[in-house]
Amino acid sequence: MVSTAAEKLYVERSGMAHIDNSGIEKAKKRFEAFKKNGVIGECRFEDNKWPMTDEYSKMNMRFYVNPFTYKRFYERMLGIDTDAFINCMKVYVVFALGENALGSLINIVRDIKHVIRTNFKDHDAFDNMISLKMPARTKEFFRKLPEPADEEEYKILLTEIDRIIEYQDDFYSSEPRELASFDSYLLFNDILNDYWKSDITEEERMFFYPLYLWWKITGVIPLRPREFILTPRKCLEKKKDGFYITLRRNKIKGSGRDITYKISGDYITVQYKIPDSLAENIQTYLDYTACYESTQLHTLFITDTHYRHWERKKSKINRYFTYTNMKCVLKYFYNDVISGKYHLKIIDDRNLKHLNKGEIQRLHLGDTRHLALINIIADGGTPVLAMMLAGHDDINMASHYYSNITSLIECRTYAQYRKVLQGEVTYTLSNTGNLPVNALSYISLCDGNRCYSEKYINRDYSDCRKVIGPKGEMGYCPCCRYYRKNKAEDYFKDDEVYKRNIMDDCKHLEKVISLARKMNGSSEDIMQTFLRIKSDAYDYEQFLKERSEKGGTSYGKTKEDGR
Template sequence: MKVKRIIDSGSTRIEVIEKIQFDPSKLDYYVDLFQSLRKSGYLIAEEFNSIFWYIKDEIEASPQKLAFDIEVYRELNLAFKAYTLIIRMSGVSKKTIAQNINLLKKIILESNAFRNIEAFEVYLHSLTKTTAYTTALALRSFFEFYPLPESDSCLQKLSMLEHPKNSNRSLPPFNQVFEFDDIINEFTKNEPEASPQKQYFYIVELWWYLTNIVPMRPNEFLRMRKNCIEYRNDGSYWMEIPRSKSHSQTLEKEIWYQWIQINYETVNIVNQYIENLNQHISDSLYLFPIELYDKFVKACNSKRIYTDVKFLNTTQLNDRIDRFYQEIVEQRYGVYGHRKIRGGDTRHFAIINMFLQGYNMLSISRMAGQTRIESPENYYSHMGRLVETYTYRLASLRMKEVNVEKQLSAGFFGLRRKVYDIGKIYDEEELIHMRDVEFGKCKDPHFPNNCIEDCRHCPNYIFFPPVNQFNDGITWLEDQSKAIAQKMNQQVKKMEIIFGKSTELNAEEVQNELKQASRNLQHYMDQRINIDMQLLENFIHTEASR
């Protein structure tokens, strides 16, 4: 197995590629590696022969459990331990190690340690394409480290597996996301500060408001320090975000901190939380200390495996989100059947939102704390769907005032989203005194000073056709709605093309082109909302009169 390592030589860092294979006669070498990792705190276990090991890093708070429990295949079990130590030293993440070990154990047990090739093949084909392919990658790596007599036969079967198609990250339906956003805003506004649910779900609120604005992975959000807000002499507000390299060829994970400018509303949200936190835990370095979790969750009978955990982990965050869905979304608001948003989804919402605002790839990458945005097409594919859902949702709420550009610049989600009034229904007496326009009425008292080219795009327009022109009027609205939808789609496609040009250069003309496309998109969204409001309002009234 070829392993990359980084060796520090004075002021120079040298990348070395070594070919390593397992040799059972050199077990002492692996025991020494084990002791080294154990001493440095990266591995927790009583001894090399222990069944359970726990590996940790600087990124996630809690250690990852590994079970070496296939003693019926003793030499394979030893090889697993040696393999774990080698790939851990080369920088493979603890999550990937645990996944690979579990996949390898399953196929070993199913195939009698690779001796039953037919059972080996049957098991592979019982897996999903993605799991089979991941298992194949783990097996190829392991066979390079520990060649077996059966390796060639197994590799031949692996070569026949289909490569799974690259699929975009699956996000919850956006109409459910917007509904969740409404509920969490309502909860923040109305829940008493001292209530147990407010205390328990404070972390969910902060996760939603911060990570929908600033692209952050859950482990970065959870690692935030309590003193993360800075006020500068020019009156600006800044927030410190912990960042970590997603890939590394060394055991140590580099943690660095990035300062991002934020607005007063965000500062206020964080400060309210810190004030509340200090009433319970005043000496914490972190925003989400582990003591906060222990305060609300009864400790298990077994003692904590690793007592130096300082902050909550991703699993604990997702547990809180699940509880919020159960106790608030479902039990309090009666909204069931939602596909739950996960801790890492909001980073994608934030990046998609920045795309739609016209930020170029380089700016988005910097904001996300990365040298580049991985697979930008994953984000492009969601843009059109989000825009379509967003315009429909605002129209369906019959907003009296709709300013899409302000909504976009503030972020699609979170407290900064403006609360709109629901437009009142006009009775016929009022309509009689309004000015007649095509298929309807104009409610603007300053007509024609504020007139625009097409009444269908005007917020002062009320669709109210004569009975004998009703069907023609509906067709007139629907045709324009479809035409604008096509223009919106064209702008999204145009932005995708421009993003491709802006991955390497931050050229001023590219940035200007992006901003203009973003403004055009927002303009068309605004127009379509006005038209669809008329269609939906008419539909509601028609259904109500039946």
């Protein structure tokens, strides 16, 4: 019975038309191939724990299922015993190797076992299974099992899993990544730079060095945390036109390529030109840590200076500087530096968008990638970003990158204005006439609303000709930066026209990216939309600067509120 069930699952997964006795043997041969390649460690196919590695991480695939729970809820319905069910899981995993990350496969197995622990006919079955990480793949597994003994109960199980899938799709597709307030990112940047210039010990500086380089590199180049962690030791190269850094990029995400579970196979190396100052910082770290043994993965950051922070030596299991190590450094920076030395209160609630003076929200390592993308889009985009977005696996996820653009523009403009108040920098508004010279001058329109264009007031319609409506209407007032509804007290009271223009551009960006992914569009269309976003973002920044200069409201603050 074990062999028959496993063979049927293998046949369905591999698309074979007929079931034959070689099915389970082929699964075992595939197991041995991955074992020989080093992906699977020392174990047998029959074992219920398989040690596995993708070089970056070591993990265990655990197949054990409680036989009493399985027999109580599932054996009669599925028509196979516990050993047969476990064998089916193993075959499913073996033939999914090369298509999925090891972490994903472990989550699938955990989800399957979670379902087995649940009485799917209970009224609270949905609540018990709501935490499934990969419900669609869990359903796929159960659908590939041999024909069930009880078809009606089998349908009830699949219906419950379908409810989980629908719920999670609705929940996660509508929720962009929750970032901290942009004020917190700017404040974090100011504190890190100030701390780095201060008189700190070499040991302390080396402990926080990975965090400093993480902020400087991933805040500009959109890297995932793992990609940054895997930066090669020999990453710096000087060429005729300056310094270049070599970084690893994951080539599997959304690509449909086979997974090798080897860094050399699943990542590509890409070079980016960097400022001399950043290259100098990287070289300083390389020089200081040159006396230490390289990590097993030959990555940039070594572990010795990390564990010296607690006067400990690295152990044999510390193969390289890990994501967990990086999270630890970030945690200590918040506790020892931001809270301990700068006396700021750390807020963990990301739903708070307006912080009090002396407060800062906690950052996550993955935030900088999203910040870098938002910054690039707001600044006009690049061909590289156009290709990244055009190849994104989920267009809804791509749209989340620009969902916070207007907030970013407001915050960084206010930060600039705050420095002006403190006498740190000065800025000069352009004299191109983009904004009215006298914001109190307007003319009433036939619809009862107002136009603040000085040219229109003086019977010059050139500003009107620049405005095109959604259906090609020239002089379409609702899209004009000088148009205000009558309810506005003055020109600077209403900034919705700027926000609306930017968000309309972003919606158009989503459309042209979607077309490009379907081979019905071009990267030129994407770049043109980027330029429109940059232009509208510039107009909004100029409006906010002028409003601040005239003492108007800026992000809920006035001149007297400057910190």
